Amino acid sequence: MTIWALVPLVTSIAYLVLLAVVLLSKRQSITRVFSVFLGAAAFWSFTSFMLHIDAPPEQTLIRHNLLNIALFAAMLMYYQFIRAYTNRRGKLFLIIGYIALALDIFLNLTGQLVTSAYIEDNVVYHTITPVFYSVFILALSFIGVIIYHLVQKYRQSTDPAERNRTLYLVLGWVIVVLSSYTNLSDNPRIYGLPLDHVGNFINAGIIVYAITQYRLIDIKLIARKTLTYVLLFFSMITVYAGAIFIATRIFPAEEMSTIILMATLIVLILAMTARPLRTFIEKRIDRLFYQETYESRLALMGFSRKMGNILNLEELAKSLLPDLAKSLNINKAALLFPDVASGEFSMEYIYPADDHLKTQFKLAADNPVISWLDKNNAQLYLNKLDNLPELKGLWQIEKEQLQKSEMGLLYPIKSRDKLIGIIGLGNKKRGVYILPRIWIC
Helix, strand or coil, rough: CCCCHHHHHHHHHHHHHHHHHHCCCCCCCHHHHHHHHHHHHHHHHHHHHCCCCCHHHHHHHHHHHHHCCCCCHHHHHHHHHHHHHHCCCCCHHHHHHHHHHHHHHHHCCCCCCEECCCCEEEEEEEEEEEEHHHHHHHHHHHHHHHHHHHHHHHHHHHHHHHHHHHHHHHHHHHHHHHHHHHHHHHCCCCCCCCHHHHHHHHHHHHHHHHHHHHCCCCCCCCHHHHHHHHHHHHHHHHHHHHHHHHHHHCCCCCCCCHHHHHHHEEEEEHHHCHHHHHHHHHHHHHHHHHHHHHHHHHHHHHHHHCCCCCHHHHHHHHHHHHHHHHHCCCEEEEEECCCCCCEEEEEEEEEEEHHHHHHCCEEECCHHHHHHHHHHCCEEEHHHHCCCCCHHCCCCCHHHHHCCEEEEEEEEEEEECEEEEEEEEECCCCCCEEEECEECC
């Protein structure tokens, strides 16, 4: 076994860690199919590793056939993920894919695709039948459909974030496909190298970037923490592989086992002192997830801490509202609370002080805006009122009052599933604002 045999093992581990992140994330239909693909991709890389660890000659053929099955399964699962991602309705091609997978399993296990396989100088050699090319052509059709769906998604989307994550999915899949088909090359310099799994590993990195930068999936806090360890793992593996590569060049006569042991010790020492690196990665992931809202979330977390120490509501408002206005770069911020008797929401506190707005702005308990905030527990952009069917019933005088308030967004504060307050944010001077849900237990 050579150092190159570790590439598919590392790739398999990377996909398994990504799978753990996804399983910890918010349960959605797309995350379910995405997790199936990650599992299939991990299995594909692991079967390649098992094929290259000096397997007994009598086991080489069966391991090779398992690799073929895993490769086709990973491709089909990726197609299913892309189908969900692009909101494709038709199931005919997917059904054909599963039938083809079942046929691929049967043909591989009965030796009708590959009749013999052996390893020489860490290179796998095999003898294939004409039926193999039929499966190859079918796989090409799935590859083409995947790229077609992604390109169509990119062209039809108007959301910049969605276009970007689609573009990265295209890039990752193209790298996987191109690197996989280097196995067909007769060039002695690259033949036998696990370039397909190098491409697969790069694709894993691209998926991590798409998750963090463009929110490919909605992942929870615990999943983000796991993703921190994924990136830390990638960093350590990079150091590990680099140390082995450099050592083999500096000490060409040294035994590979000794070099691997030395590299392992280096990585273990780094792992024990990796706390600053972990902290750095955690902050970078939070900034990637929240981007321009990162500072506002820090302010809100500070607000949560202050709530436990400040009993006076006025003192709390004076501490919170300036922080919000500054971190979100808005012209004003306000806190609205309901009247005990009438349930009418009014501005109890506003920054900067505006006595006229404080006395004039009121939202009745039965106002559709209050009902919407209570039901949806999400930010309400006041410039999009006309786009929401639930708010079509607003009176003209109510719309004018909201416009005169110069508020750009209202955000609910809930406690035990009850709306107890509203944060009002003025117009943003530049960019956009997105706030996390605020719950007070």
